[in-house]
Every structure is written in C-alpha cells, then in structure tokens.
Amino acid sequence: MTDPGRAAELRVLIYAPTGRDAALAHDVLARAGVAAHVCADLAAVCTELDAGAGALLTTEEAAATDHDDCLAGWLGRQPPWSDLPVLLLARPGADSPAMTRAVEVLGNVAVLERPVRIAALVSTARTALRGRDRQYQTRQLLLDREQTTVELRTLMDLLPVGVFIAHDPACRRITGNRAANAILRMPGAANLSKTAPPVERPTHFRPSRGGVEIPPAGLPVQRAARGEVVRNEEIDQVFDDGTVVHTLISASPLLDAAGTPRGAVASITDITAQKRTEEALRASEARYRTLFESIDEGFCVIEVLFDAAGRPADYRFVEVNPAFEAQAGMRGAVGRRMLEFVPAIEDHWLTNYGRVAATGEPVRFDGEVKGLNRWFEVYAFRVGDPAARRVAVLFTDATARKRMEDDLRRSVADLAEAHRFLHSALDALTSHIAVLDEAGTILAVNAAWRRFADQNHYDGHNYGVGSNYLTECEPHTGGCMDGREVAAGLRAVLSGREPYFQFEYPCHSPTEHRWFTMRVSRFQTPGPVRVVVSHEDVTTRREAEEALKDADRRKNEFLAMLAHELRNPLAPIRNSLHILRLVGGAEATSVHDMMDRQVAHMVRLVDDLLEVSRITRGKIDLRRAPVDLATVLRTAVETSRPLIDAANHTLTVDVPAGGLVVDGDAVRLAQVFANLLNNAAKYTEPGGAIRLRARRVGADAVVTVRDTGAGIPPEMLARVFDMFTQIDRTDTRAQGGLGIGLTLVKSLVELHGGRVAVRSDGAGKGSEFEVRLPVLPDGAVPAGS
Secondary structure: OOOHHHHHHOOEEEEOOOOOHHHHHHHHHHHOOOOEEEOOOHHHHHHHHHHOOOEEEEEHHHHOOOOOOHHHHHHHOOOOOOOOOEEEEEOOOOOOHHHHHHHHHHOOEEEEEOOOOHHHHHHHHHHHHHHHHHHHHHHHHHHHHHHHHHHHHHHHHHOOOEEEEEOOOOOOOEEEOHHHHHHOOOOOOOOOOOOOOOOOOOOOEEEEEOOEEOOHHHOHHHHHHOOOOEEEEEEEEEEOOOOEEEEEEEEEEEEOOOOOEEEEEEEEEEOHHHHHHHHHHHHOHHHHHHHHHHOOOEEEEEEEEEOOOOOEEEEEEEEEOOHHHHHHOOOOOOOOEHHHHOOOOOHHHHHHHHHHHHHOOOEEEEEEEOOOOEEEEEEEEEEOOHHHOEEEEEEEEOHHHHHHHHHHHHOOOOHHHHHHHHHHHHHHOOOEEEEEEOOOEEEEEOHHHHHHHHHOOOOOHHHHOOOEHHHHOOOOOOOOOOHHHHHHHHHHHHHOOOOEEEEEEEEEOOOOEEEEEEEEEEEEOOOOEEEEEEEEEOHHHHHHHHHHHHHHHHHHHHHHHHHHHHHOOHHHHHHHHHHHHHHOOHHHHHHHHHHHHHHHHHHHHHHHHHHHHHHHOOOOOOOOEEEEHHHHHHHHHHHHHHHHHHOOOEEEEEOOOOOOEEEEOHHHHHHHHHHHHHHHHHOOOOOOEEEEEEEEEOOEEEEEEEEOOOOOOHHHOOOOOOOOOOOOOHHHHHHOOOOOHHHHHHHHHHHOOOEEEEEOOOOOOOEEEEEEEEEOOOOOOOOOO
C-alpha cells in the first residue's frame, strides 16, 4: 500500500490559469504514469505545497500573477534540504521581463519553450521528481542523524567508563560524558580542554606524571588529535584541594573522509583504587594473603615456561584468587597450563609475561584472548626468586569497555545495550515507574512497580504492560485518588498541551496507609513520544510536615497562654502603684515612676505577644472601611510625637491633603505607621531627622518613613521582619522589645493586601521603610465623611 503522504510528496502540481495548458499537461503526465494535481489559483498552489509536492509546473503568465509573493514566499521558506523543482512553460522567442523575474524568484527552474514536445515534458518532469526524491532522502538522513546523535549522547551518559570527545584538531573544545565529568569534577557540558580559550579552560586540576605537570600539548587527547594512538597511559589528576586521582587514558584520532585528524576520542578510567592495591601489594608481603583473597579484580601467580631456545612457550597457574574464575571464565586453573585452556593463545601474552619474568620490569597492557572471547586490563610484575620465573598478574575483564570503545569509534549506538542500561537504572529506583507511548499504552514498568503490585495482589496481566494506563491503572471512583483529575492531567501531557503533571494522593493498601506523589513528564526525541509516570512514596515527608504544623500550632498556643499569664499580674501591680502614689513622699514618687515605666513596658510587650498570637492563628478582626490615609498618618504622628520630641528629633511630614483613600482598619493602620515612627525615633541618635512621606504610585499608596539613625547591616535586611529578630545595637539596647514590632507591621500590612520593604546602606547610614497599600478608585469617600 502506498503511503498517502509519500504519494503527495512525489506529485506534480500544475498551475496554468490561461488556455488549456493545465488540462493538457495533466493528461500527458497521467498517461506517462506521473501523478499530477491541477491548482485553480495561487492560494491553492501554496496549500497543496504545504501538503507535499515533487515539482511545480506553471507558465510565465501564471508566475507573473504572484503579486502577493505567495509562491515566492513559500519557496523562500523552504528548509535547507529542500529546493522545489519548478518547470516553467515559456512563450517562444526572446525572454519577457515576467520570464526573467520568474527565473530569478522561483529558484530551481527548468524552462520549457512552447510548444513543448510530450517526451521533453515527461522527461523533464521525471528528472525533476528524481531530484526531489533525493532531497527527501537527504531530509530522512538528517532526521536519522539527529536521532542517532541523541541516542549516542544518551548511551555515553549511561557508560560507566569516562569518555572524552575533542571536537576540533586543536582541541579547543573537549566534552565528556557523565563518568568523565565526575572523574574531573566538572559540571555537565563543561569544556574539559586544557587548550581551550582562557575563559573556558579548567584550572582546578593539573594532569601530572611523576609529580610534574604535563604540558597541554603532551596530553593524550591533544596527541591523538594530531594522529597518534595513545593506549593505557597513566596520568595523575592533581586537584586544588590536594587530592590526587590516578587515571588510565586511551585516545585515538577521529579522521575525516580524507584521513586527516578532525578531533579525537578518548576513554578515562579512575584507577585510584587499583593503584592503591598495587602499592599495597609491593609495600607489604604480610598483607598479601588478605588482599589476594578479598580484591574484586582477578589475581593469579603464574610460572612462565621457556623452551630450549629460551623463548616463553607457555605458563602454569600456581595460585588464583576467588575472583579469578569470574573475571577469566576459567575453572580449576591451579596446576594447569594456559595452552590446555586456549591452545592458540596469542603470542603477545607469552612475550609480555616472559619479559617480566626475565627482566623484573612490571608491565601494564590491554590484551584479547580470542579463545575465551574476552579482553583484559592487565598489570603484571615479578614475585619471589627471579630463578623461579614467577609473575603475579592483576587483571580485570575489560570486554564490555573494549566493545563500547569500538562502538564509539564506529559512531554506531548499540540501542539494545542502552535499553538494558535504562531498565537497570529504572529498577534501581524506589519510585514506581511506568513508561507510556503517546496513546497511553504501558511499554515497561520497573521493579518497584512490580513489587508494589505483588504486595497489593494486582491480578492483571504482566503488571499492566501492553494495556492502556487510563483504563488499566487509573483508580476507580472511591479509590486512592480523584481518577478524573489524574486522567485529565495525563491526557494533557500525552497530547503535548502540558509538559508535566503532578498529583499527591493517599493510598490505602490492605496492610498500611501511605501517601504518594504521582508525576507525569513527557520527553520527545526525533523518534516517538514517550511519557514517564512515577509514583513516589512521600509518607515520611507528609508525616514530617504534619509534625511541623502541629509543633507550630502548639507554639502559637503557648505564646497566647504566656501572654495571658504575663498579663494577669499587671492589674494588681498597677493598683499597688496607685496606692503607693497616694501615700506620697519624694522617695515613694521615685519608686512609683520607676515601677510605672516598667509595668507600662511589660504591658507593651504582652500586647505585642497577643497581637502576634492573634495574627498567626488567623483570629485578628479587621474593621475595614474606606479610610483617608492622611487622617491615619496624623493619628500615627500624634501617637509617636512624645517619643520623637523627647529625643529632640526633627520630623518632616509630606502628606497630601486628600486623594489617598484605602480599604482598611484605621486603628490597625495607625498602629503600623506609629510602630515605624517609634522605631525611627528609638534607633536614631538624639537630634536626628525623620521624614514621613505619602504619595500615589500607579494603583498604590506609598508611605515611607526615613531616618538618619543606626541603619541596618546588609546581612540583616532579609531577616528584619522575622519574629524575635533583633539587630545588635549596643547603644540602643535599653530601648527593649521582643523583636516582634516589625513582624506585626508586616503581618498587618499583608492583611490589608499590601506589602512592606526596607532599605539601608548599612550600619550608621539610616534606614527607610516603605509601605504599599492598594488605593480605592477615584471618587471613593472615607467612612464618616
């Protein structure tokens, strides 16, 4: 069956509004087996072009009618891979101005002079369609390459081995996968190159060998970019904090079509643990046995066997550690020779081990044993009496790494391996995860999903895989969550209207009560759309939140109780003060004044505590009405005037006579501005200046209180409105207070729908508090007017 979209892309659109050119051309092409479609006007041409076309057949007269540049505009918007062939039927004779302009504007034009031979028309049309088909092939190649790039990048991040790619011969930009960035302590997408421009060059680590920093040009990736193949080179990465990471690096050039290096690819492995193991083996024979039995790497001691000519011919296994069998894939090796397992062992194994046994020089190398179908990373060194010709071999199975490196050099992603890595990662997560396609069909679930289903006796087939999530896994009415809300959110993500959906719900299983967060996220590559649904157990967090809420409630109740308990003794103290004043006498008067001040101070503290308690518990009652802000500010000034005058401050008031009417509680607003004026008076040296200003800014009334006082340190600006916050001002400590006055200001302003802010250039430079309140529309009349 022919794909309708494909058929549309290979048809010839015909636009010839005059004469019989359109009908004749359609008949000729149809008899030749070429699909064609006649368009009535230019608007129809552009519509059909959007649906797909292989070529456009038109006339110079028709091209001249493109006054609105409909056709020219469509051709100009073509993607880079597209160049639509245009077959232009021209009048005989010299080119007309319309013909010349059409050739210039339409681009990929083949001119056919009328009358046109049928064979010429058919041949030209087929040639144009073949060229167009090659353009579509280019489009598909671009899409395939983009998808391959995404898949390769995903695979690289899943690899346990660090991988570098130099993107140019000068290695000005080198990027790495997740493992490489982790080894070098670099963020994702960072430039890892030591030959990068200075602004991008990493400086927190220094590649070194033998304690000497390696020049950038001598690093493996830079050498590979010049054409050298670097294998298993040990480099120490010395970090600024003094730590050293030992790494093993292999690098190979990336060549262009001409065989010239265009960059390089490299692998990096953190061998710090392996280096420490080697050093421990050399340092202490007493620890040899423990290390021998416990290390994860394969380890063995071999006796190298030489022939009559002194050439290494075989080797016998003297001792192996428990990991040997898993790493090497050979059982019962002790006492047996290598040629018994692999009769055609590669020569380089015998040569390397023979050289170590003869010279005592250790060697590190990679090698393949084709008879075992495995690659190994090997470190070999001589042990014991040189005459015994014994060599200790520390090795790891490097087969997977070598295969991955081969895959990277060929730039072909092994998608099956990527899927296995993805499933392993999903199975390692504790969240219950399902992967859906664009229709909501469940493609895969992780181990946590399956365990939860087993625990709750799910009786569906294959844990729901293959079923539609909305019908199979959506809770029914009366279940754990609102099924309609979940379905709506999931459909929004599936359709692409929303990239993300989250829902928190309780779940009552047969054995316990728990809370879960459901998250639905959409990701899209050049391939098909995929949606991930995860259910995360958030019971512990919910319980902690409830515990915090309960603790906050009990704290508020305690503050309220404390305030009431503090206030109870005040009445009898005041009565006693009154009796003391009646007794008379200078000393009694002095004592009375002192006690009266202290009691008044305690009353203010208790009243502030009660206000905070009422606000935090939502029990404050605002008596809101239209209020003239000028009247409120006059009341606040009258309240604060004794404190301002006592400190010999200069108060400047800049308040308009009217026009600032707000919806608020006049008493509470006066309390806000009196608190700000009192603060300015208390924390300004005697003889200071205080300015109260009100104005309208947009839809807000803005009131500022500025002083020349002690100021606020920058680190305290963000906390000045927090409850019980006090700024350490040694010279003003005697003013007292619990640090809740500004908390009351902020809370009361926010209850009125406003906001408060503070500015200060620092200690000793004064401060300015700004209150913004919504202004009622013009014409609003204050209550009582």
